[in-house]
Amino acid sequence: MRWRRLLKFIPTFILVGVAAYLFRPFYLDFSPPAIQLKLFSERCGDRLLGSLNAMDDKAGIAEMLVEIRGENGFKQPIFSGKGRRKGIEKELSVDLRFVPEGRYKLIAEARDASIWRNRSSSQVEFVVDHTPPKLDVRLTPSSPKIGGAISIHVRASEPVYPGMTVVDPNLFGRSSFTFHRLDGEGKVFLAVLGLSLEGKPGRSSVYLSFNDRAGNRSDERLEFDVRPVEFGMRFIALPPEKAKLLTDRRLMEEDRRRLARVRAMAGSERKLWRGRFLMPVEGIITSRFGEFRVYNGGLARSRHMGVDIKAEEGTPVRAANDGIVIFAGRLNVRGNTVIIDHGLGVRSHYCHLRSIAVREGDEVGKGDVIGEVGSTGRATGPHLHWAIEVNGRFVDPIEWTRYEF
Ligand SMILES: [Zn+2]
Numbered sequence: 001m002r003w004r005r006l007l008k009f010i011p012t013f014i015l016v017g018v019a020a021y022l023f024r025p026f027y028l029d030f031s032p033p034a035i036q037l038k039l040f041s042e043r044c045g046d047r048l049l050g051s052l053n054a055m056d057d058k059a060g061i062a063e064m065l066v067e068i069r070g071e072n073g074f075k076q077p078i079f080s081g082k083g084r085r086k087g088i089e090k091e092l093s094v095d096l097r098f099v100p101e102g103r104y105k106l107i108a109e110a111r112d113a114s115i116w117r118n119r120s121s122s123q124v125e126f127v128v129d130h131t132p133p134k135l136d137v138r139l140t141p142s143s144p145k146i147g148g149a150i151s152i153h154v155r156a157s158e159p160v161y162p163g164m165t166v167v168d169p170n171l172f173g174r175s176s177f178t179f180h181r182l183d184g185e186g187k188v189f190l191a192v193l194g195l196s197l198e199g200k201p202g203r204s205s206v207y208l209s210f211n212d213r214a215g216n217r218s219d220e221r222l223e224f225d226v227r228p229v230e231f232g233m234r235f236i237a238l239p240p241e242k243a244k245l246l247t248d249r250r251l252m253e254e255d256r257r258r259l260a261r262v263r264a265m266a267g268s269e270r271k272l273w274r275g276r277f278l279m280p281v282e283g284i285i286t287s288r289f290g291e292f293r294v295y296n297g298g299l300a301r302s303r304h305m306g307v308d309i310k311a312e313e314g315t316p317v318r319a320a321n322d323g324i325v326i327f328a329g330r331l332n333v334r335g336n337t338v339i340i341d342h343g344l345g346v347r348s349h350y351c352h353l354r355s356i357a358v359r360e361g362d363e364v365g366k367g368d369v370i371g372e373v374g375s376t377g378r379a380t381g382p383h384l385h386w387a388i389e390v391n392g393r394f395v396d397p398i399e400w401t402r403y404e405f
Helices: 002-022 024-028 240-247 249-264
Strands: 034-039 047-055 061-070 075-085 087-095 102-112 119-128 135-140 149-156 160-166 188-194 202-212 217-226 233-236 284-287 292-295 300-303 307-310 316-318 323-331 335-343 346-353 369-372 383-390 393-395
Touching: 034 102, 034 119, 047 061, 047 102, 061 087, 075 087, 135 202, 135 217, 149 202, 149 217, 160 188, 160 217, 188 383, 188 393, 240 249, 249 323, 323 346, 335 369, 346 369
Parallel strands: 233 292
Antiparallel strands: 034 047, 047 087, 061 075, 061 102, 102 119, 135 149, 149 188, 160 202, 202 217, 284 307, 292 300, 307 383, 316 369, 323 335, 335 346, 346 383, 383 393
């Protein structure tokens, strides 16, 4: 008799069973939704960019709220949603132009659809910064010359990243340039540029821009006068045994090949030189930078891409500044040559040496002896041919003994 009575409840049992089966996530889900909040940058200027990823595999998400809250009491909802969903994936892009500067939290809260309404939240901190960095820009020299160099030194009020730069390509051989970071924080930057011998004197300018970590940009356009230079002309008579160095293509090609590796070298990314350069040898300057040269009655013509310092054979030649020896060897035209890398694309060359006292890879300090004055290669008497190049362009080395680039 009793089992008959129980029989009546079987449909109810089945119904409850089916319902429990169908709705099992709702009953058995004790885990809250998982929320992932990400910001592209924790310093924001005009816009906050990030992503939201919320998931609840079992019951699903029933409610979601994302908002920003400031220490100053500022509150702004970014996103809110109701209705059951398995997951929410969203790119966040929030206009912050009217949000006052300060420290903020981006907060995401979610509840799942289970009967427990499991709740979870996640937050990330960020700073709203609308103030562009202050830049202190210094040009050295304030008025550069044709065939000279100019350095652009920038000190920023906060860590910055270099942005767009513009220079006159007719003057600098390029339309933009690279800033090198000098400090660990990213507040001090330096760029060194060489002015072409073919450039025109007169008014010119550089444009530069820097962005702070929040993306606020500061830019400056600096005008300056480029001074003209009178380049003299010299007629040189080479003795017959050295005259072949003027015309022998094979010897010049050999030099070019030997220097190809050095030319292709990137060099140090760090500024190795300190302060002004030393005159590498004591003596008389017999030939200036940029001079026009005519050899043996017009057999060859060239520009003089360094200075000649006359001194007695055997006089010690010193490194003009700290650096790393990247070439030490014999060349046909320039004779025994040492090339020192000073970093950031700045190199110094010492030619026609009688002997070389350093080897490639050596670190040298300002004033260290690197060789002796001689007259090897295309030289008419003992002297040092001293040259400085900036990113592959030769500039007047004498300026480097006067200014701190
Ligand atoms: Zn020379």
